[in-house]
Amino acid sequence: MSLLVVGSIALDTVETPNDKAVEILGGSATFISSCARYFVQPVRLVGIVGSDFPQEHLDYLKNCRIDLEGLQIRNGEKTFRWGGKYDEHLSGRDTLFTELNAFETFDPVIPEPYRQSDYVCLGNIDPGLQLRVLDQIRGPKMVVGDTMNFWIKGKKDELLKTIKRLDVFILSDSEAQMLSGTKNLFAAGSKIIEMGPPTVVIKKGEHGALLMTKDAMFTAPAYPIEAVYDPTGAGDAFAGGFLGWIAKTRDHSFENLKRAVIYGNVMASFCIEKFSVDAIRNLDETDISERVKTIHELSKFEPV
């Protein structure tokens, strides 16, 4: 069993109503692999940084036993930087700046040993690059992909091609609405399944997540967090927990996809409690399983 993660690695500058952090470790591949590594080791990471990428972050990733053979360090260039500011309720956010730097010319070349990866998680990058990754992979057992509004608006044709090749398409509620042209999320999910991916997960923040296939549906509550600190990376943490669980169990049944959604929600709930990967740095199995148990408790009922 092997899990490959392809996505961005960034230095984020984040402003929330309560706090601000400058050039902290971020990026979709960072959050995904930081969570997936609790389920499978080593996670294989493909991404790019500049030569200014701090050694402490490399050390962190290595300490997580994340395999960095696929990490490109571009000499003389700078790492991708993103700056964002959240509104007072931590729900909406404005992008303050995007400096692509080395990421602008990122060509996701998959090292030969990685091409046999059983599980592939395509973090939110240009759907053209996601396709390019898939063209290099041989016979994966499951491919999961994420996206964002930016690509739905700007590269819809390529995105539609990419999602046809996914086993599981993960997107947020607002992205699902934008892509389907439908506000109602049940209807949006049905429409997106018709676009190709047999399984769709719609992330709904504090309302949890919706797992849909053509024939089945599962609604998972979020783990209740009253005081969100920084939502950055929550969707990626979800993807990491989700695919991590499936890769660990190698069980693709709907019953087990349901559990994977719960693990996704749990990893997202940790992620939003602190800046960057701070709250997902040092978890143990009990931390994670306790939250799974809590979600089970707060969603179960017995009809008479």
Place this chain on the structure above:
Amino acid sequence: MSLLVVGSIALDTVETPNDKAVEILGGSATFISSCARYFVQPVRLVGIVGSDFPQEHLDYLKNCRIDLEGLQIRNGEKTFRWGGKYDEHLSGRDTLFTELNAFETFDPVIPEPYRQSDYVCLGNIDPGLQLRVLDQIRGPKMVVGDTMNFWIKGKKDELLKTIKRLDVFILSDSEAQMLSGTKNLFAAGSKIIEMGPPTVVIKKGEHGALLMTKDAMFTAPAYPIEAVYDPTGAGDAFAGGFLGWIAKTRDHSFENLKRAVIYGNVMASFCIEKFSVDAIRNLDETDISERVKTIHELSKFEPV
């Protein structure tokens, strides 16, 4: 066991993106009792209409075996009329007109035989009137109350007095956010419990509902409806199903409150499928229990 409903009875003019209906039967007491009557009979209704109130609507309520001893028919006056228009997604709505008519001077006098009611549902009316109802009731087993943004803005002091006397306070997500000053619904629920009501239910539309006490929480998904026809009355239908179930079972345990939330969600899911009470006119027990079963199926999972 006896269930008393106090609220508005209205003639609604509703515009949706697909259809329009003029002067159809509406009002909080109408929807609540139309749903509660599937669980307990007779439901006792206290409300007011004018002498123009169509006989067919009186016949409908009578056929539902709703006890109309407490219905005031004000001679020479007109029935409360409300007009609203929904946005293209059926989520937001504008009030086009409000003609209070007989409802403006509504004094909810509770007929002597009703004052011993075990279960009381206070539909969305002026919180001062809700208090006036409670002052007339002797030793109820459970009082459930609803409200709306209008009273949170305009009569907050009276509302805060009223909710201290409720056993269960039911409100929508946006109302909970407004009343608590908090966007996060878990935090909003906690704050509202501190205001007095030991149990709070936050209705979240297609995201289901959140049941909270000081010590426990339950998240219930909505019954999935892809094509909402008219959301009017959904919140009242929820209250009717919720309290109807509790009144029927006379079980106030948290486990049973959870079931009540599911029945509330199911009744709301029927309500929004047609205009007015059209979709909740002729249900049978199986229609209702099938949807309860569906919600159970789509929310259950087994952690390993």
